[in-house]
Amino acid sequence: MQQVNLGMIGGGTVGSGVFHAWEKNGGLMAARLGVQLVFRKIAVKSFDEPRPYPIARNLMTTDWQEVVNDPEIHIVIELVGGTGIAKTMVLAALAQGKTVVTANKALLSTHGPELFAAAAKSGANLYYEASVCGGIPIIKSLREGFVANQFPAIYGIVNGTCNYILSRMKAEGAEFADVLADAQKLGYAETPPDLDIDGYDAQHKIGILASLAHGFWADHHAIHTEGIREISKVDMQFAEKLGYTIKLLGIAKQISGKKPGVQVSVYPTLIPNAHVLASVNGVFNACFVRGDIVGDTLFYGRGAGKDATASAVLSDVADAALDLKNGGKVRVAPFVACVKGGRIAPMDEIVSRYYVRLCVLDKPGVIAKIAAIFASAKIGISSVFQPESQTGASVALILMIHDAPNAAMRKALAKIAKLPVVKNKPVMIRVENFE
Amino acid sequence: MQQVNLGMIGGGTVGSGVFHAWEKNGGLMAARLGVQLVFRKIAVKSFDEPRPYPIARNLMTTDWQEVVNDPEIHIVIELVGGTGIAKTMVLAALAQGKTVVTANKALLSTHGPELFAAAAKSGANLYYEASVCGGIPIIKSLREGFVANQFPAIYGIVNGTCNYILSRMKAEGAEFADVLADAQKLGYAETPPDLDIDGYDAQHKIGILASLAHGFWADHHAIHTEGIREISKVDMQFAEKLGYTIKLLGIAKQISGKKPGVQVSVYPTLIPNAHVLASVNGVFNACFVRGDIVGDTLFYGRGAGKDATASAVLSDVADAALDLKNGGKVRVAPFVACVKGGRIAPMDEIVSRYYVRLCVLDKPGVIAKIAAIFASAKIGISSVFQPESQTGASVALILMIHDAPNAAMRKALAKIAKLPVVKNKPVMIRVENFE
Numbered sequence: 001m002q003q004v005n006l007g008m009i010g011g012g013t014v015g016s017g018v019f020h021a022w023e024k025n026g027g028l029m030a031a032r033l034g035v036q037l038v039f040r041k042i043a044v045k046s047f048d049e050p051r052p053y054p055i056a057r058n059l060m061t062t063d064w065q066e067v068v069n070d071p072e073i074h075i076v077i078e079l080v081g082g083t084g085i086a087k088t089m090v091l092a093a094l095a096q097g098k099t100v101v102t103a104n105k106a107l108l109s110t111h112g113p114e115l116f117a118a119a120a121k122s123g124a125n126l127y128y129e130a131s132v133c134g135g136i137p138i139i140k141s142l143r144e145g146f147v148a149n150q151f152p153a154i155y156g157i158v159n160g161t162c163n164y165i166l167s168r169m170k171a172e173g174a175e176f177a178d179v180l181a182d183a184q185k186l187g188y189a190e191t192p193p194d195l196d197i198d199g200y201d202a203q204h205k206i207g208i209l210a211s212l213a214h215g216f217w218a219d220h221h222a223i224h225t226e227g228i229r230e231i232s233k234v235d236m237q238f239a240e241k242l243g244y245t246i247k248l249l250g251i252a253k254q255i256s257g258k259k260p261g262v263q264v265s266v267y268p269t270l271i272p273n274a275h276v277l278a279s280v281n282g283v284f285n286a287c288f289v290r291g292d293i294v295g296d297t298l299f300y301g302r303g304a305g306k307d308a309t310a311s312a313v314l315s316d317v318a319d320a321a322l323d324l325k326n327g328g329k330v331r332v333a334p335f336v337a338c339v340k341g342g343r344i345a346p347m348d349e350i351v352s353r354y355y356v357r358l359c360v361l362d363k364p365g366v367i368a369k370i371a372a373i374f375a376s377a378k379i380g381i382s383s384v385f386q387p388e389s390q391t392g393a394s395v396a397l398i399l400m401i402h403d404a405p406n407a408a409m410r411k412a413l414a415k416i417a418k419l420p421v422v423k424n425k426p427v428m429i430r431v432e433n434f435e
Numbered sequence: 436m437q438q439v440n441l442g443m444i445g446g447g448t449v450g451s452g453v454f455h456a457w458e459k460n461g462g463l464m465a466a467r468l469g470v471q472l473v474f475r476k477i478a479v480k481s482f483d484e485p486r487p488y489p490i491a492r493n494l495m496t497t498d499w500q501e502v503v504n505d506p507e508i509h510i511v512i513e514l515v516g517g518t519g520i521a522k523t524m525v526l527a528a529l530a531q532g533k534t535v536v537t538a539n540k541a542l543l544s545t546h547g548p549e550l551f552a553a554a555a556k557s558g559a560n561l562y563y564e565a566s567v568c569g570g571i572p573i574i575k576s577l578r579e580g581f582v583a584n585q586f587p588a589i590y591g592i593v594n595g596t597c598n599y600i601l602s603r604m605k606a607e608g609a610e611f612a613d614v615l616a617d618a619q620k621l622g623y624a625e626t627p628p629d630l631d632i633d634g635y636d637a638q639h640k641i642g643i644l645a646s647l648a649h650g651f652w653a654d655h656h657a658i659h660t661e662g663i664r665e666i667s668k669v670d671m672q673f674a675e676k677l678g679y680t681i682k683l684l685g686i687a688k689q690i691s692g693k694k695p696g697v698q699v700s701v702y703p704t705l706i707p708n709a710h711v712l713a714s715v716n717g718v719f720n721a722c723f724v725r726g727d728i729v730g731d732t733l734f735y736g737r738g739a740g741k742d743a744t745a746s747a748v749l750s751d752v753a754d755a756a757l758d759l760k761n762g763g764k765v766r767v768a769p770f771v772a773c774v775k776g777g778r779i780a781p782m783d784e785i786v787s788r789y790y791v792r793l794c795v796l797d798k799p800g801v802i803a804k805i806a807a808i809f810a811s812a813k814i815g816i817s818s819v820f821q822p823e824s825q826t827g828a829s830v831a832l833i834l835m836i837h838d839a840p841n842a843a844m845r846k847a848l849a850k851i852a853k854l855p856v857v858k859n860k861p862v863m864i865r866v867e868n869f870e
Binding site: 021022024025028029031032033034129134136139142143144145146147148149150215276279291292293294295296297298299300301302305307308310311312314315318319322326327328331332336338339421 | 456459460463464467468469484564570571572575576579580581582583584585619650711714718726727728729730731732733734735736737740742743745746749750753754757761762766767771773774801861
């Protein structure tokens with residue numbers, strides 16, 4: 001049986017997960033693939049760093065260049081993460097003509113085109129299934145399973161930390177800061193948590209999915225990104241009363257009309273409780289993919305963690321090994337820029353519905369003043385909800401707003417914020433009905 | 436750009452769907468794949484049969500052999516269905532060394548190994564993504580995305596007709612026969628409906644998934660199969676009261692212990708309302724896949740229909756075309772029998788929980804008699820539920836039964852059925868908690 005040799009850079013949580021999964025099921029993989037996968041070298045930070053599964057001592061080195069430069073190694077797995085040294089490592093491996101498998105969404109999102117060019121130059125390949133939605137084969141499904149489709153819309157719960165926090169806020173009626181602190185204690189959120197809770201991790205992931213779906217690489221600077229820091233218990237509860245759940249969604253949506261383009265964005269969103277995404281809780285991820293041929297589909301699973309990630313990494317290794325077995329390296333190129341002139345629509349052009357919460361003085365004429373501002377901006381109010389039995393000088397006022405462009409909404413809310421009767425910075429959360 | 440020529444046998448609903456999807460997105464597929472896909476010939480029953488999308492007249496022939504024998508055609512798509520002439524067609528195409536793409540679950544399930552042997556003999560390939568769960572890329576996900584996994588359990592809602600009927604029975608409180616009749620009028624059920632509602636279509640599909648997951652071909656004769664004819668409104672309602680939904684599940688589950696094997700079966704099942712499969716309604720399909728590395732995952736989408744099926748057929752065509760582009764035909768073999776001595780566990784060995792509904796005389800001592808039979812069979816009763824305010828000589832009695840082997844349960848129920856105080860044939864539906 002043909003043998004393909006693996007090298008890995010990164011022997012911490014995920015790296016040891018990959019090694020463990022290979023130890024457990026490597027024989028089965030060989031039987032399925034007709035290729036023997038053999039680990040030759042694993043570069044680690046230190047031999048004795050704590051890891052959930054042990055790695056054979058004789059495979060370890062602390063010098064990553066030993067992995068990249070070993071002429072016997074065919075496939076290099078990069079699990080270092082980040083956009084610094086990891087980039088150097090990946091480029092070095094590609095330059096050697098080695099196929100690279102990575103789980104590094106930040107690197108892909110930030111430097112994708114440069115990496116793809118480097119791979120093309122040396123005839124190597126670059127696989128990155130594990131970079132989005134952990135163990136869910138969403139990249140393979142988009143570019144192979146759904147290759148016959150255009151993608152009118154993709155909605156993803158792609159950050160497990162945010163979903164864990166929002167799920168607990170809803171279930172327990174708790175505030176963001178309290179749940180975050182607890183999540184950090186439990187290891188579900190990093191310290192500092194910014195990359196996750198400010199939406200950047202989700203930005204990397206939806207950017208990758210949008211690029212694959214729409215055939216041009218989505219510049220991450222153009223992805224409108226909001227995190228979940230400003231979601232409060234009270235908005236969670238009002239949303240619930242109105243029949244909605246708040247989720248952080250990565251969205252990639254075709255925009256037709258006068259200015260065609262693709263919406264690519266990350267923001268907290270009210271979604272109807274009856275929608276299947278509303279029941280995706282805890283650290284789970286899910287991607288709702290609408291294809292123009294296949295219709296609506298959903299993929300659900302663990303979005304992170306050593307084992308789910310290992311499953312995705314090893315599926316890429318298997319694809320790469322099959323390529324090598326069949327005498328090639330690039331059956332499916334890392335990225336096919338098949339659409340010229342693709343455009344990410346600026347957020348201000350995006351039309352959506354909105355949930356707005358104002359804190360207003362409890363006196364006659366307030367709603368009229370607010371409604372007048374919306375009316376002059378040609379923005380329709382679909383419902384108004386003022387909870388009963390509020391006491392005090394100011395009360396909460398909830399407005400549900402019909403489809404309106406972001407720019408118009410932004411300007412109207414700025415005017416409303418200046419009304420003397422409005423006592424808070426208006427809270428605005430977009431609403432998605434998946435129509 | 437390289438060109439790959441397609442022939443298709445079958446130009447009805449699904450065939451015209453494939454042609455339409457190719458007309459719409461064939462250019463995009465070429466850009467993505469680097470291969471031009473060109474239809475050369477499509478064999479139809481008659482030029483003028485009604486079809487949802489038109490097929491170019493100059494491509495049509497009524498002689499399928501023209502497709503199979505055309506030396507310019509590289510890939511043959513078989514959409515005739517059934518195990519008769521379709522088998523002859525597929526074998527003829529494979530014998531010519533042509534790659535075959537089929538949506539024919541019955542043919543695969545019944546004659547899989549013979550077809551795989553024919554493909555191997557001529558060095559051809561056979562793709563069948565569309566045979567299970569329509570547009571959902573479940574076969575690709577199992578054998579590529581999850582190649583690093585063993586599969587402790589797969590649960591599938593794989594028959595859209597049954598799911599449509601059960602969903603409406605639950606939503607409307609309607610009886611099976613009435614919903615079936617209406618479904619037939621609306622085109623959601625065939626006439627006769629037996630293949631679907633007696634579970635055979637689901638049997639074919641779960642057999643294919645079980646085979647791919649467990650590495651030996653599941654003989655369809657060994658798949659215990661029950662349909663939904665005997666599900667009544669009253670059981671649907673009692674299930675609801677107990678917090679369950681009734682779904683027809685295809686199940687493929689690893690059995691460990693003294694007699695290891697694989698449970699492969701189809702039967703109506705009570706599943707907890709909180710489980711994600713309980714909210715899969717209407718004609719939608721879903722597959723819940725538990726991998727030993729990846730954990731729990733779910734795939735959801737349209738399980739049938741011209742467009743969803745077309746999406747899957749064309750994804751297979753794309754894979755086949757990439758193989759041809761790269762100078763091979765069999766990157767992934769149609770089936771890898773990598774497990775020797777695999778065994779489908781007979782139903783009588785299968786342990787599960789049960790819902791039992793009896794119709795009993797309303798007098799003292801009845802429950803004691805029934806409980807005594809279960810006790811002597813060492814079967815534990817986990818709860819008893821006798822609805823209040825029933826009138827008449829006999830009343831409904833619902834029992835929830837702890838884990839017990841099918842054989843013991845079957846024998847105990849046969850004894851209970853003979854009790855003079857029991858007035859109906861006991862209704863027994865298995866319960867799945869996905870533990």
